[in-house]
Amino acid sequence: xxxxxxxxxxxxxxxxxxxxxxxxxxxxxxxxxxxxxxxxxxxxxxxxxxxxxxxxxxxxxxxxxxxxxxxxxxxxxxxxxxxxxxxxxxxxxxxxxxxxxxxxxxxxxxxxxxxxxxxxxxxxxxxxxxxxxxxxxx
Amino acid sequence: xxxxxxxxxxxxxxxxxxxxxxxxxxxxxxxxxxxxxxxxxxxxxxxxxxxxxxxxxxxxxxxxxxxxxxxxxxxxxxxxxxxxxxxxxxxxxxxxxxxxxxxxxxxxxxxxxxxxxxxxxxxxxxxxxxxxxxxxxxxxxxxxxxxxxxxxxxxxxxxxxxxxxxxxxxxxxxxxxxxxxxxxxxxxxxxxxxxxxxxxxxxxxxxxxxxxxxxxxxxxxxxxxxxxxxxxxxxxxxxxxxxxxxxxxxxxxxxxxxxxxxxxxxxxxxxxxxxxxxxxxxxxxxxxxxxxxxxxxxxxxxxxxxxxxxxxxxxxxxxxxxxxxxxxxxxxxxxxxxxxxxxxxxxxxxxxxxxxxxxxxxxxxxxxxxxxxxxxxxxxxxxx
Numbered sequence: 001x002x003x004x005x006x007x008x009x010x011x012x013x014x015x016x017x018x019x020x021x022x023x024x025x026x027x028x029x030x031x032x033x034x035x036x037x038x039x040x041x042x043x044x045x046x047x048x049x050x051x052x053x054x055x056x057x058x059x060x061x062x063x064x065x066x067x068x069x070x071x072x073x074x075x076x077x078x079x080x081x082x083x084x085x086x087x088x089x090x091x092x093x094x095x096x097x098x099x100x101x102x103x104x105x106x107x108x109x110x111x112x113x114x115x116x117x118x119x120x121x122x123x124x125x126x127x128x129x130x131x132x133x134x135x136x137x138x
Numbered sequence: 139x140x141x142x143x144x145x146x147x148x149x150x151x152x153x154x155x156x157x158x159x160x161x162x163x164x165x166x167x168x169x170x171x172x173x174x175x176x177x178x179x180x181x182x183x184x185x186x187x188x189x190x191x192x193x194x195x196x197x198x199x200x201x202x203x204x205x206x207x208x209x210x211x212x213x214x215x216x217x218x219x220x221x222x223x224x225x226x227x228x229x230x231x232x233x234x235x236x237x238x239x240x241x242x243x244x245x246x247x248x249x250x251x252x253x254x255x256x257x258x259x260x261x262x263x264x265x266x267x268x269x270x271x272x273x274x275x276x277x278x279x280x281x282x283x284x285x286x287x288x289x290x291x292x293x294x295x296x297x298x299x300x301x302x303x304x305x306x307x308x309x310x311x312x313x314x315x316x317x318x319x320x321x322x323x324x325x326x327x328x329x330x331x332x333x334x335x336x337x338x339x340x341x342x343x344x345x346x347x348x349x350x351x352x353x354x355x356x357x358x359x360x361x362x363x364x365x366x367x368x369x370x371x372x373x374x375x376x377x378x379x380x381x382x383x384x385x386x387x388x389x390x391x392x393x394x395x396x397x398x399x400x401x402x403x404x405x406x407x408x409x410x411x412x413x414x415x416x417x418x419x420x421x422x423x424x425x426x427x428x429x430x431x432x433x434x435x436x437x438x439x440x441x442x443x444x445x446x447x448x449x450x451x452x453x454x455x456x457x458x459x460x461x462x463x464x465x466x467x468x469x470x471x472x473x474x475x476x477x478x479x480x481x482x483x484x485x486x487x488x489x490x491x492x493x494x495x496x497x498x499x500x501x502x503x504x505x506x507x508x509x510x511x512x513x514x515x516x517x518x519x520x521x522x
Contacts, residue, residue: 015270036386038271044381064390066284067337068276072261075276083281083336085385093385097276104337109292122275 011039022117024058026092027051035092058115059128060088065098065107074121082107086125096123139236141359143369144519146174147484149477152350152469153319154252159188159473160199162351163248164206170353171207171244175366178207181355182240184214185231187223187247187473190262194250203246218473220266220508221422223247224352225377225476225515231356232375241361247478248351249471259347263472266509268383280344280423282384282510284336287425289390291338293440298338300443302329304424305342305466307452312463314493319348319469343424348469352478367488370480370502373409374518376402382512393511396433400505403516404435411435414518415498416457416486418479420507421464430505431459434516458496461486476506476515483519 009017018025026037031048037056042049065084068075075081075097082101087093096115101107111127118124148169150162163186171178186200196202200214219226224247231243251259264273267282290296306326312318324342332341362369378398381387387394404410411434419434421427431442436457445451451459462468462482465475483502485491504517 011270015274038268038383038386044386064285064289064384066281066288066339067334068278068281068284069333070256070260070278070280070335071276072264072273072278073257074261074274075278076257078276081276083276083278083285085285095272095275095277095383095385104288 014039019118019121019123024056024088024094024115024123025053026056026094028054037092037094056092056094057089060086060113062107062109062111062113063087063093064109065104067101067104067107084113084125086113094123096125098125098127140238142232142236142372143357143359143362143365144354144372144480144484145357145362145365145369146170146172146176146355146367147353147481148173149317149352149481150350151317152348152471152478155250155349158194158196159191159248159250159351160196160202162250163188163199163246164203166351166353167203167244167246168207170355173367174355174357176242176355178209181209181212181242181244183231183234183243184212185227185243185245186214186216187218187227188216188249189218189220189223189473190249190251193254193262219513221420221470221472222476222506222508222513222515223473225479225504225506225517226513228354228356228476228480228517229375229377229515232372235356235358242355242357244353244355245477246351246353247474247476249473250349251347251471252349271383271385278336280336280339283423283425284339285384286390286429287338287423290425290428293391294443296443298330299326300447301343301424302326303447304421304427305329307446308421308460308464308466311453311461311494312467315463315468318463318467319346320463320467339423339425345422345465345470348471350469350471350474350478352474352481354477354480354484367484369522370484370487370519371522372517373520374403374406374516376406376516378402378514380511382509384510391439392429392433393507393514395511395514396430396505396507396516399514399516400434403518407518409501409518413501414457414503415501416461416496417459417503417505418462418464418482419459419505421460421466422470422507424466426507427459427464434503434505453494453496461491461494461496476504479504479506480517487521
């Protein structure tokens with residue numbers, strides 16, 4: 001059943017907040033335990049709640065990825081880039097983009113990634129495979 | 139519920155239109171009303187879809203259409219459900235007529251995108267996705283369907299030739315459709331050589347941005363003494379929704395809203411998928427046709443791409459799919475697409491689909507998806 005909004009701020013403030021802080025945040029359903037980044041007043045999985053705002057892990061693995069070569073206005077200067085779905089360590093899936101990708105093999109399912117603060121709006125990841133310097137932002 | 143028919147249909151050419159959506163919508167609405175042998179004053183309600191009207195600086199299209207038809211007193215409503223808008227409008231018309239709130243209603247969808255460049259049009263299409271949680275993160279429509287295509291490819295070991303066969307088939311059908319956006323056939327080599335838009339989707343996997351307008355008239359059987367055309371009996375009008383964001387779905391091998399709408403539709407009609415003679419399905423991308431055919435229960439999971447390659451869904455195959463050319467080649471004027479599918483079925487049943495006739499037309503299915511399946515319509519049509 002829908003409950004009070006899970007946080008006092010707007011969606012825009014919520015999204016901008018985690019992008020600026022460099023720390024992903026989302027919601028955990030108190031009824032079923034499902035984690036999501038997608039805003040709502042009830043869990044889209046079980047219909048229950050309440051949804052409790054909680055931090056999400058910065059690291060995870062790609063579930064699905066595509067190399068985008070025709071972009072919308074906001075991303076036209078980034079092509080080619082990858083658009084990916086990421087299963088975060090500890091649960092929850094989030095979509096994001098990765099720059100500097102030249103082939104879809106680079107974003108194959110299972111590829112480890114880390115959330116990285118970006119110079120532009122949106123959730124940006126980078127690949128961590130073979131990158132010893134990759135440390136999740138705190 | 140009253141037995142409800144589609145009694146008239148009309149469509150503009152799809153492609154680039156010089157006229158506004160308002161003009162095109164009014165013309166096809168009048169065309170469908172006259173096709174039904176009716177006069178505008180016999181219409182009790184007008185349901186309109188025009189998702190991107192605001193790009194033409196025009197909203198509130200319903201009253202303008204009714205004014206243009208000389209029936210300003212008739213109520214109207216705009217129905218928006220992304221790419222499934224005018225099939226949602228058809229559902230509303232069905233509810234009104236079957237429920238006795240109107241004897242006849244016109245359903246009209248119109249879109250004009252030709253005045254936008256590709257960059258702007260790509261952005262507008264993406265408005266149907268979740269802005270803060272998908273589009274903001276880099277999603278485009280081809281990108282979202284590319285994720286589904288990649289998941290399907292990995293699970294069922296499909297080849298580019300299988301998806302190419304769907305594009306080739308739909309272009310071949312559209313070559314016989316004088317209203318289609320692309321009236322030309324393509325070869326496998328052209329398909330394979332076309333550039334990647336969002337891997338694994340190539341340009342020829344994608345539908346075009348089209349302008350166009352389509353309309354149908356829905357009426358109660360008891361209100362039509364002598365139909366001028368062979369009517370379509372609406373045996374089912376079903377809609378369903380699903381979790382919108384791909385990142386929140388556990389299964390990327392289909393669209394849950396299609397499965398749910400199809401279950402409802404077949405239950406309403408009291409028939410099964412094996413009784414469908416032909417179908418117009420939502421092929422905004424070739425992968426979308428594959429997923430539709432499986433989610434609708436027309437083919438077992440994991441087999442539809444292969445069946446396309448073997449010709450099962452060609453016009454002379456066991457189950458013709460998208461004889462109009464589909465969104466892929468007939469075109470995709472977003473808000474007109476759902477109504478346009480029904481125009482094709484009406485034309486097939488009335489012998490007006492010259493050069494692209496399907497052999498059997500007793501039971502037809504129309505399937506229309508909003509975005510990546512946050513909304514979906516399935517209609518089943520039969521004969522008197």
